[in-house]
Amino acid sequence: MWTFLLRRFIYAVIAVLVISMISFAVIQLPPGDYITDMINRTRQQSGQIDPAVEQRLREAYGFNEPMHVQYVHWMSNIIFKGEYGYSFYLKRDAGEIISERMPMTVAMVLGSFVLTWAIALPLGIYAAVNKYSIFDYGASFVGFFGLAVPSFVLAIVLLYFTYKAFGKATIGLLSPEFVDEPWTLAKVWDLLTHLWVPALLAAVTGIGALTQTMRANLLDELNKPYVNTARSKGLSESRLLWKYPVRHALNPFVSTIGWLLPALISGNVIISIVLNLPTAGSQLYTALLQQDLYVAAGFILVLSALTVIGTFISDLLLAWLDPRIRLA
Amino acid sequence: MATLAPGLDTKPATEAQEASRSVEAASQWKLMWWKFRKDKLAIVGGVIVIIFYIVSLFAEFFAPHDPFVFNAQYTFAPPQPLYFFLDGRLDPFVYGLKFERDKVSLKKTWAIDYDTRIPIGLFVKGEPYTILGIIHGDTHLFGPKNPKDPFYLVGADKTGRDVLSRVVHAARISLTVGLAGVALSLVLGLIIGGVSGLVGGRVDNVIQRIIEIINSIPNIPIMLALAALVPPGTPIVQVYFLITIILALLGWTGMARVVRGRFLALREDDFILAARLDGASQYRLITKHMIPSFLSHIIASITISIPYMILSETGLSFLGVGLRPPVVSWGVMLREAQEIATVVNYPWLLWPVTFAVVFFVLAMNFLGNGLRDAADPYAN
Numbered sequence: 001m002w003t004f005l006l007r008r009f010i011y012a013v014i015a016v017l018v019i020s021m022i023s024f025a026v027i028q029l030p031p032g033d034y035i036t037d038m039i040n041r042t043r044q045q046s047g048q049i050d051p052a053v054e055q056r057l058r059e060a061y062g063f064n065e066p067m068h069v070q071y072v073h074w075m076s077n078i079i080f081k082g083e084y085g086y087s088f089y090l091k092r093d094a095g096e097i098i099s100e101r102m103p104m105t106v107a108m109v110l111g112s113f114v115l116t117w118a119i120a121l122p123l124g125i126y127a128a129v130n131k132y133s134i135f136d137y138g139a140s141f142v143g144f145f146g147l148a149v150p151s152f153v154l155a156i157v158l159l160y161f162t163y164k165a166f167g168k169a170t171i172g173l174l175s176p177e178f179v180d181e182p183w184t185l186a187k188v189w190d191l192l193t194h195l196w197v198p199a200l201l202a203a204v205t206g207i208g209a210l211t212q213t214m215r216a217n218l219l220d221e222l223n224k225p226y227v228n229t230a231r232s233k234g235l236s237e238s239r240l241l242w243k244y245p246v247r248h249a250l251n252p253f254v255s256t257i258g259w260l261l262p263a264l265i266s267g268n269v270i271i272s273i274v275l276n277l278p279t280a281g282s283q284l285y286t287a288l289l290q291q292d293l294y295v296a297a298g299f300i301l302v303l304s305a306l307t308v309i310g311t312f313i314s315d316l317l318l319a320w321l322d323p324r325i326r327l328a
Numbered sequence: 329m330a331t332l333a334p335g336l337d338t339k340p341a342t343e344a345q346e347a348s349r350s351v352e353a354a355s356q357w358k359l360m361w362w363k364f365r366k367d368k369l370a371i372v373g374g375v376i377v378i379i380f381y382i383v384s385l386f387a388e389f390f391a392p393h394d395p396f397v398f399n400a401q402y403t404f405a406p407p408q409p410l411y412f413f414l415d416g417r418l419d420p421f422v423y424g425l426k427f428e429r430d431k432v433s434l435k436k437t438w439a440i441d442y443d444t445r446i447p448i449g450l451f452v453k454g455e456p457y458t459i460l461g462i463i464h465g466d467t468h469l470f471g472p473k474n475p476k477d478p479f480y481l482v483g484a485d486k487t488g489r490d491v492l493s494r495v496v497h498a499a500r501i502s503l504t505v506g507l508a509g510v511a512l513s514l515v516l517g518l519i520i521g522g523v524s525g526l527v528g529g530r531v532d533n534v535i536q537r538i539i540e541i542i543n544s545i546p547n548i549p550i551m552l553a554l555a556a557l558v559p560p561g562t563p564i565v566q567v568y569f570l571i572t573i574i575l576a577l578l579g580w581t582g583m584a585r586v587v588r589g590r591f592l593a594l595r596e597d598d599f600i601l602a603a604r605l606d607g608a609s610q611y612r613l614i615t616k617h618m619i620p621s622f623l624s625h626i627i628a629s630i631t632i633s634i635p636y637m638i639l640s641e642t643g644l645s646f647l648g649v650g651l652r653p654p655v656v657s658w659g660v661m662l663r664e665a666q667e668i669a670t671v672v673n674y675p676w677l678l679w680p681v682t683f684a685v686v687f688f689v690l691a692m693n694f695l696g697n698g699l700r701d702a703a704d705p706y707a708n
Binding site: 011014015018019022023026027144145147148149150152153156157159160163164258259261262263265266267269270273284285288289296299300303304307308311 | 537540541543544545546547548549550552553554556557635639642643646647649662665666668669671672675678682685686689690693694
């Protein structure tokens with residue numbers, strides 16, 4: 001078991017490193033950088049700019065170094081000092097911006113996750129048990145529909161109806177009166193009553209896919225001879241269902257965390273942009289459009305690292321659930 | 329048991345025997361077709377998908393209007409319901425449009441003008457067009473008999489362009505982006521998955537880890553970052569190809585996994601061993617024996633990834649980092665429907681395109697699932 005966990009841990013670390021390289025490279029790729037942008041803007045407003053000043057600015061921000069040097073510098077600052085660099089656009093510490101947004105983002109992703117399982121699991125089980133009933137077709141339809149309707153389209157449709165009903169279209173995470181308040185129980189409750197809407201929107205695709213997975217897994221199990229044996233021995237239907245087949249069907253279900261988490265985070269990012277929520281997505285979007293290098297790279301790194309950690313946790317869970325994996 | 333010598337058996341074969349004999353003799357593709365045929369949803373989905381592709385390919389003919397022609401006279405014109413019968417005879421028409429000024433707010437609103445009838449016909453003359461640079465014509469499948477008459481079946485946008493025609497033309501871009509993205513990811517998947525499955529060992533292990541890492545990265549942030557790289561002034565054709573490449577770069581892993589799995593399974597199969605002992609070269613083994621035997625699986629996974637590609641393009645264009653106007657794709661149209669305050673007054677900016685996206689993706693999913701189930705006709 002320990003070799004299994006160690007191996008998974010090493011993969012996770014390598015994954016985070018590779019992701020950090022990709023995210024840094026991707027954001028470094030475009031021709032020009034924030035300094036070029038800034039200088040162009042200054043030139044338009046006030047005519048000339050001293051090339052020496054430009055040179056000094058570039059040196060101060062380390063933009064003259066080759067890319068790999070900049071990367072190593074950036075990475076070592078994050079690992080050893082926890083510094084994510086500087087936001088040229090917002091003129092603030094990038095790490096601060098990221099850490100402001102992350103708690104809400106994590107809360108929303110967790111919310112999506114809980115909702116996905118809470119909806120997909122019973123739906124899938126019920127559909128499998130009542131195979132080819134009206135409910136089964138209904139559940140399958142929900143599954144297909146979830147896969148077919150992109151979450152951002154649902155978000156627009158939701159905005160459309162809120163606007164029609166209330167004359168304004170703001171879907172926030174907190175009521176206005178709580179926004180600048182310190183955290184109290186009332187505020188947490190307020191957050192929960194708001195959070196489920198965007199969390200559900202971001203979860204729709206996952207719910208669609210997982211309902212189908214759970215139904216298929218359980219159907220495979222229910223067809224096995226041991227179920228017949230148990231039934232012929234007189235086990236009650238509910239005990240028969242919950243004691244073995246569902247638990248068996250859960251194993252492949254747990255391993256879906258590996259792709260569910262990236263999907264949920266992607267969903268959260270896009271919902272966050274459409275609804276302009278105070279989470280990572282909307283900030284990342286602005287940073288990308290403004291070529292705000294450190295903020296964008298930092299967000300992509302942190303978001304991806306989150307999925308890797310989540311996947312690692314799902315590996316732990318799987319090892320705990322399934323001795324075959326533990327002993328392999 | 330089936331009789332060995334049918335001539336000696338005077339009894340006519342029962343239906344079941346007949347069926348089992350034809351199953352034994354049928355080719356693999358025939359078996360797949362028989363299995364696919366049983367899935368009614370997949371058939372319906374397949375028909376819808378084919379219709380979508382044909383309509384989008386000949387968009388100029390099927391759309392009643394040119395999607396780019398402005399008409400200042402009919403900005404935000406509402407949908408004109410189509411009537412089929414006039415005085416009990418089949419004579420389709422729509423009513424005209426007129427302005428009404430609200431007496432209190434003085435706001436101009438459109439109203440249906442029940443005094444004017446605009447006759448609608450099939451194969452009418454309209455704006456001239458060139459389909460794909462080859463076919464010239466000015467006949468449209470349907471439209472007003474007098475091309476000057478207003479005809480907005482699902483309404484007009486803020487510059488008086490016909491929304492229906494725009495949805496049809498947008499389909500061409502969105503649907504082909506999906507196809508091109510899948511084609512590219514298929515090439516990547518075949519090469520990388522093939523190497524992984526055929527070479528095996530350490531190479532396979534490294535490739536599998538790389539795939540795992542790519543799959544663990546949330547797609548949207550990376551796509552956003554890549555798409556934001558495309559400078560705003562880039563020519564349309566180039567943007568189109570860059571977007572396709574971005575989609576393929578993140579989408580090939582699923583294909584590679586299917587290909588690898590199939591190669592691994594086939595490598596040990598008896599018929600491959602037999603071919604190898606017969607002295608078939610590696611190239612012949614792969615192209616003549618292995619690929620044909622899992623082609624159906626590849627087709628199924630292509631069908632399953634097309635809607636994913638289409639939704640990704642739609643999402644990127646919707647966020648303003650994918651295709652941009654004047655190109656018209658479903659994502660571009662959804663972006664135009666983003667201003668909720670406008671859309672509430674003119675809901676036809678949102679619903680037709682939403683319907684098209686959802687309808688097509690649903691159909692494609694049903695088709696893909698049916699194909700996946702049929703891809704392995706020997707499995708039960």
